[in-house]
Amino acid sequence: MRWVGILCLSLGVAGFGLNALGGKQEGKPEPGGAGLILIDTLAASGKLSYPVVRFDHDKHTKAVENKCDSCHTVAEGNKVTPLFKRQASEDPGRIKAIYHDNCIGCHQRTAQADKKSGPQSGECRSCHAGPRDSVREVIPFDKSLHYRHASSKMVQPAPGQKENCSKCHTQDTPEKRNLIFAKNKEEAHTKCVSCHLEIASTKQPTGPVECAGCHDAAKRSTYKVIADVPRLEAGQTDAMLLVPPAPKSAAKDAPRSVVPFDHKAHEAKVNRCSACHHDARSKGVPACSQCHTPGGKEEGAFITIEQAMHRPMAMESCIGCHNAKKADPQCAGCHEFLGRTTKSQEGACAKCHVQMPLPEGVEQNKALRNSLAQTILEGKPKKDAALRLDEIPEVVEIGVLSKEYQPSKFPHRKVVKKIAAGMENSTLAAYFHSSPNAMCAGCHHNAPASANPPACATCHSKEFQEVDGRKPSLKTAYHQQCMGCHKHMGIQKPADTACVECHAKKE
């Protein structure tokens, strides 16, 4: 009898243990809207005795019918202070009283007027509900948005200034203008919201005043986007010569591995300046090498200049951004596999880096450097070399493995045309595809680019070879190449499993 008891007990414990191990963790609650603010003002002055307050700003904006002065001090006509019911920070006791008196007071008055209202005294945890994620994100102020502001009649120059840039950017010279407001939330809110409100008061169309208008991606995606934005005038150059630091032991006239960089072309390709100038501060645009030194330093998060330019996974680096471009459908067909199967190409560095001795004084003179870069860039191809389509086979019959199915008739020329069309107007492709046969290497990889590439079976064996576990067999190679390219280029048909679409079944 005693044994039965012990057995039951141990089984119970084991079951509990299994529950504890296999029990699912509860998922996070759904994130709140962009207007969700967590009020934790008092956290700065000691431990909170209650969880932080969840406050839906947009809901309240609607409730007070866009009358900001219900909660905020509005000074000098339309300057809205982001603080609640006060101008400056005060002592914690005062702030607590301000919140409690005003929030609860307003809720009570609303309730007495027989309107829908918020929590009142005694319902502490209805407001003090603790942290929660929201969908709010920092607004990417892209070129289109910038142009819509800069070209707007409503944006007038600040008093005593000529350019209307001064309405938002306080600095007067273009190269000193700050590019991002993100570092100073209060300034951004004061400036943007006040201006939007001011324009709204004149009954003109204006920008959003509610949180979601700027901070909710779904809401933002409904806004008009200007496709062809004229080039921004910020005193930038068209081309520049990037000069990597020279080793100390190098002779003065030793060739340097410089990079002529086409700034103008890149401007047109990116959505906003901060794509590369990711940390431009109010002092303007500092040189990359200011923070990213050869050895790395704290201001640059210890990212060296080499990493800043070449980090494959970072979108701010040259290579990282170019890699991301390779994922575009018209490129991915070849590049997904090239990246996977080929070793780094000989001469890949020389695509950007030019070995040349720098004439005396060039390194110190920015204007000279930039004109030198311009000269080098003018020599670069602007268009991919034309393919001689008549010289390439129209249909290639693939039947080496034919067993269950008939040989596949591969429309070789049609495929080549399709791929060529994808890079027709791409300066990027023209710049990096060095020879007319470069495109052929997309499929005919790991062999010298030529008009007569070796057959696939030269490297991919028909039979399974143990030593070649890393290299796909011929059957795998064919299917992986065709299906992989179709998948990455977003070609839906034929489906991967529609075998007979490419090779008819043998009867």
Next chain:
Amino acid sequence: MKRRTFIGILAGAGASLATGTAGAAGNHHFTGYPDSYGVLFDSTKCIGCRKCEAACNAVNELPKPELPFDDLSVLEKRRRTHHDTFTVVNKYEYNGKPVFRKIQCNHCQEPACASACFVGAFKKEPTGAVSYDASRCVGCRYCMIACPFEIPTYEYHDPITPRVRKCTMCQPRILEGKLPGCVEACPKGALVFGHRDELLQIARERIRKHPELYVNHIYGEQEMGGTNWLYISGVPFEILGMREDLGITPAPQLTTGALSVVPAVVGLWPMFLTGAYAITKRKEKIAAEERAHAVQKAVAEAEAEAAKKLAAALEKAEREKQAAIDREVKKALKEAEEARKKAEAASEGEE
């Protein structure tokens, strides 16, 4: 309790504990046969064409299914292995995209089925395969309970010679130098056959080179002490219906403690029962003897009593006889006396 018996009990307990731990320690982790083969399944390459299923069906000479193998509508349902289906491909969904997973025996390094099988029908072979010998099988189906991947199946429809059925890793073909059927048929290279350690290298290399494509885990490297069938995937393995709660301890290690007692228990039963039988027998014998003894005694006592009574009766009869004789004699003597007296009186009268 006597001091001697107490010490005896202690010694006995110590001995049994010692044997228990010896059993567990004796089962140290087996890291697989060197140069054993395996298969690596790469879920990112699988397109769900079911060519592997068709090949498996052909090389194992299994009955043809109702629907042909190029009918992909079966993927809409979750399927599992059966006595006539050693492998199935299932379709799952992740972020709106289909992902596939092939199910078959994982050929554990330390198979749970083999450790549960008390007739040794399952065996881990040097090729890496876990083989099954129908001639040894007694049909208890413990293997089906033991398998954490729910792989072995049973020919329930066969009343005479039912077998347990599962993927064989095509061991006969491997020994001939051929590829397993499914691997040979795969058009996309989603299945790679090779030495297990080699496959681990390949898997690691793919994960390292393409962190954006793969989940950083090789399923089967450690699960249940490691399996010879390995998986890499671009989605969490849970999505592919694969258990992630199995831990890395091989099944035999979990059960060896308990199972090591089984032979002892099995061996001890006859002794215990014989002992119990002997004791009861002995009790019965003693009781019978005592009973016989008692009966004898009772009989003897009764006989003695009877004899005594008889003797007494006889004596009494003797005495009564004697008394009667005496009485008769006395009577006769008296009568004779009286007759004599009469005669004397008569004679006197005559005279």
